[in-house]
Amino acid sequence: MTRIVVDAMGSDNYPTPDVEGAVMAAREYGVEIVFTGDASKIQPILDSVGGVNPPIRVIHAPEMLTMNDKGDDLVMKARHKEAQNSMAVGLDLVKNGEADAFVTAGNTGAAMVTALFRLGRIRGVDRPALAGPFPTATGICSVLDIGANPDCKPVNLLQFGIMGSVYAEKVRAIQNPKVGLISNGEEAGKGSELVKEAYPLLANAKLNFIGNLEGKEIFSGHADVAVTDGFTGNVFLKSTEAVAKLLVEKIRESIRGGGPLAILGGVLVRPAMGKVRKLLDPSEEGAAPLLGVNGLVFIGHGRSDAVAIKNAVRVAKNAVEAKVLDAMKSAIEESLKK
Amino acid sequence: MTRIVVDAMGSDNYPTPDVEGAVMAAREYGVEIVFTGDASKIQPILDSVGGVNPPIRVIHAPEMLTMNDKGDDLVMKARHKEAQNSMAVGLDLVKNGEADAFVTAGNTGAAMVTALFRLGRIRGVDRPALAGPFPTATGICSVLDIGANPDCKPVNLLQFGIMGSVYAEKVRAIQNPKVGLISNGEEAGKGSELVKEAYPLLANAKLNFIGNLEGKEIFSGHADVAVTDGFTGNVFLKSTEAVAKLLVEKIRESIRGGGPLAILGGVLVRPAMGKVRKLLDPSEEGAAPLLGVNGLVFIGHGRSDAVAIKNAVRVAKNAVEAKVLDAMKSAIEESLKK
Numbered sequence: 001m002t003r004i005v006v007d008a009m010g011s012d013n014y015p016t017p018d019v020e021g022a023v024m025a026a027r028e029y030g031v032e033i034v035f036t037g038d039a040s041k042i043q044p045i046l047d048s049v050g051g052v053n054p055p056i057r058v059i060h061a062p063e064m065l066t067m068n069d070k071g072d073d074l075v076m077k078a079r080h081k082e083a084q085n086s087m088a089v090g091l092d093l094v095k096n097g098e099a100d101a102f103v104t105a106g107n108t109g110a111a112m113v114t115a116l117f118r119l120g121r122i123r124g125v126d127r128p129a130l131a132g133p134f135p136t137a138t139g140i141c142s143v144l145d146i147g148a149n150p151d152c153k154p155v156n157l158l159q160f161g162i163m164g165s166v167y168a169e170k171v172r173a174i175q176n177p178k179v180g181l182i183s184n185g186e187e188a189g190k191g192s193e194l195v196k197e198a199y200p201l202l203a204n205a206k207l208n209f210i211g212n213l214e215g216k217e218i219f220s221g222h223a224d225v226a227v228t229d230g231f232t233g234n235v236f237l238k239s240t241e242a243v244a245k246l247l248v249e250k251i252r253e254s255i256r257g258g259g260p261l262a263i264l265g266g267v268l269v270r271p272a273m274g275k276v277r278k279l280l281d282p283s284e285e286g287a288a289p290l291l292g293v294n295g296l297v298f299i300g301h302g303r304s305d306a307v308a309i310k311n312a313v314r315v316a317k318n319a320v321e322a323k324v325l326d327a328m329k330s331a332i333e334e335s336l337k338k
Numbered sequence: 339m340t341r342i343v344v345d346a347m348g349s350d351n352y353p354t355p356d357v358e359g360a361v362m363a364a365r366e367y368g369v370e371i372v373f374t375g376d377a378s379k380i381q382p383i384l385d386s387v388g389g390v391n392p393p394i395r396v397i398h399a400p401e402m403l404t405m406n407d408k409g410d411d412l413v414m415k416a417r418h419k420e421a422q423n424s425m426a427v428g429l430d431l432v433k434n435g436e437a438d439a440f441v442t443a444g445n446t447g448a449a450m451v452t453a454l455f456r457l458g459r460i461r462g463v464d465r466p467a468l469a470g471p472f473p474t475a476t477g478i479c480s481v482l483d484i485g486a487n488p489d490c491k492p493v494n495l496l497q498f499g500i501m502g503s504v505y506a507e508k509v510r511a512i513q514n515p516k517v518g519l520i521s522n523g524e525e526a527g528k529g530s531e532l533v534k535e536a537y538p539l540l541a542n543a544k545l546n547f548i549g550n551l552e553g554k555e556i557f558s559g560h561a562d563v564a565v566t567d568g569f570t571g572n573v574f575l576k577s578t579e580a581v582a583k584l585l586v587e588k589i590r591e592s593i594r595g596g597g598p599l600a601i602l603g604g605v606l607v608r609p610a611m612g613k614v615r616k617l618l619d620p621s622e623e624g625a626a627p628l629l630g631v632n633g634l635v636f637i638g639h640g641r642s643d644a645v646a647i648k649n650a651v652r653v654a655k656n657a658v659e660a661k662v663l664d665a666m667k668s669a670i671e672e673s674l675k676k
Contacts, residue, residue, distance in 0.1 A: 136584070137584055150522055150528075150530040151530050151531050182573060183569075183573075184485055184568065184573060184576075185572075190488075191488060191569070192488040192567075192569040193488075193489050195488075214577075214580075215573070215578070215579060215581070216576065216579075216583075218577065218580065219577075219580040219581055219583070219584045220580070228573075229530075230522065231521075231522050231529070231530040231533075231570065232569065232570055234522035234523075235520060235521075235522060235552075235553070235573065235574055236574075237553075238552045238554065239552075239556065239574050239577060239578050240578060241553060242554045242557040242558070243557055243581055244582070244585055245554075245557070246474070246475055246557045246558075247582055248585075249475070250475075250614045251589075251607075251610070251614050254610035254611070254613045254614050255610045257610075258607070258609060258610040261606045262606055262607055262609065262610045264606055265603040265605065265606025265607035265608075265610075266603070266606075266607055266610075268599045268600055268602055269596070269603035269604055269607055270603075271596060271600065272592035272603075272604075273589060273592070275592045276585065276588045276589050276592050
């Protein structure tokens with residue numbers, strides 16, 4: 001049975017959504033859950049939601065990493081051998097083969113740094129990348145890196161493409177995933193120096209490389225994987241989130257201010273609007289995989305609710321069962337032979 | 339009277355929106371319009387819309403730059419002394435003092451290159467930048483550069499901040515404009531190498547520098563000016579456009595598929611939705627100024643309709659009358675003294 005570690009101290013409203021969501025996943029998907037975190041806080045929630053078979057385990061980890069952990073202080077906490085925070089304890093279970101994957105909705109930076117120190121990197125991978133699942137007109141596009149590496153070299157982008165492609169194929173079951181490169185123009189030859197140098201590397205790799213991508217190609221669903229440096233990817237993530245939020249707010253405001261008929265109309269379209277909100281809601285996907293570390297790690301949004309945690313566990317289970325880590329290792333190894 | 343050159347061959351549906359919009363502006367704002375382009379195509383539209391006082395002038399420019407003009411070929415057409423395309427002819431009028439500003443809805447790359455060769459740069463400016471006006475919850479944020487320079491140095495970002503601030507103050511009448519730096523985190527110290535080096539330059543300049551910005555700060559209206567390199571800015575522009583378009587499409591689709599009550603609701607909220615669309619419509623702002631060239635140049639979207647052209651002429655008029663070019667020259671000069 002697949003064993004997933006869930007950081008009980010991850011989400012903004014920890015540990016309730018984290019624990020409830022993981023219990024839902026244990027029941028729905030038949031995975032074994034191991035919680036790391038403050039046992040005195042986890043147990044009451046477990047008691048209230050009732051039993052699961054096989055029983056859920058709790059590994060007490062009295063400390064936690066928060067948004068305040070950064071810089072050298074974070075590195076110390078992340079790498080300290082005897083670290084007692086819920087991330088380090090959970091990741092060590094994966095490292096030692098006592099669990100198959102780690103899920104957290106905690107501080108993204110802390111999770112990335114801790115994963116890097118506890119698990120190390122896949123052989124040959126220079127930089128791990130966080131792959132964000134973006135909803136498009138037709139499905140999902142994985143954008144990577146969305147924030148692990150603000151400065152990248154061309155070879156990093158090549159490896160992001162390889163890892164993203166393997167992940168899409170194995171975990172999303174997409175045959176021959178279409179991989180594109182985010183640029184400031186669709187035509188080959190457009191781009192920053194980084195993009196111009198990465199382009200031929202991606203084009204010559206064993207990838208279904210479809211060339212440069214602009215926003216419209218990404219959101220219309222042209223690509224399964226979109227490669228970019230972590231600075232651009234992070235700006236992409238945060239700016240698209242922000243503009244979608246502004247748009248929805250402005251629509252609400254405009255309906256409310258539009259008189260009784262508009263308000264009635266607003267009530268009537270509410271279910272339809274709800275469907276759209278759900279479609280564009282990252283919690284449907286649950287979490288972003290951190291690709292390139294030597295273990296399976298999924299990092300969810302701090303705002304994750306129980307459903308998001310449940311979905312993150314589902315995605316982690318799929319990744320374990322698809323043996324995506326081994327497949328990534330082989331693909332990276334092969335890319336280094338040339 | 340302020341004299342604005344309008345490229346009649348600019349928009350996707352040239353010359354009708356270009357000519358009609360500029361005539362509307364002439365009537366509404368009392369500006370003098372000079373069209374450049376194919377006189378045989380411009381004159382019939384002018385005849386159909388009736389006269390304006392003072393009469394509108396047409397300078398015949400038999401050639402035009404299109405989306406196919408790029409690379410060396412474009413450079414040749416942009417710099418050729420005897421160039422007969424509507425952009426080069428129009429920009430020369432500004433250069434020679436026969437007009438005060440140039441407006442085009444043509445190929446952005448062609449307009450930037452042609453402007454650079456015909457007008458040159460402001461003394462001390464290393465790279466001109468295209469400043470895109472983005473609608474926010476509270477007004478407008480100018481994001482620059484949105485595409486002129488895919489690779490930037492820290493000093494370029496400093497100069498973008500200075501030029502953007504002067505523009506916001508003079509043309510938008512914002513006192514002490516708030517200038518931020520787009521980054522992958524709000525805290526100082528977050529960012530790519532470029533951002534980390536640009537930060538102290540902006541902080542030590544005579545600017546109301548508010549630090550790093552993420553998407554949520556930009557769209558909630560925290561900043562009047564957001565500085566970034568042209569690669570990131572262009573990705574920002576195109577991805578936010580694309581996600582807004584996807585969202586509106588999905589809402590429509592969901593309402594249409596939501597049964598008779600949802601469809602009725604959709605009809606009732608249509609005026610409210612229309613208001614939101616208008617709010618987020620870049621044509622309200624008309625065009626993006628190209629800051630740093632030695633003359634006033636405004637580049638509109640290819641999709642510009644007559645209203646967008648009219649608004650672009652209005653903004654150009656405001657810029658001329660606010661003497662923003664002189665103010666930018668002084669501010670850049672002063673920044674070089676230190």
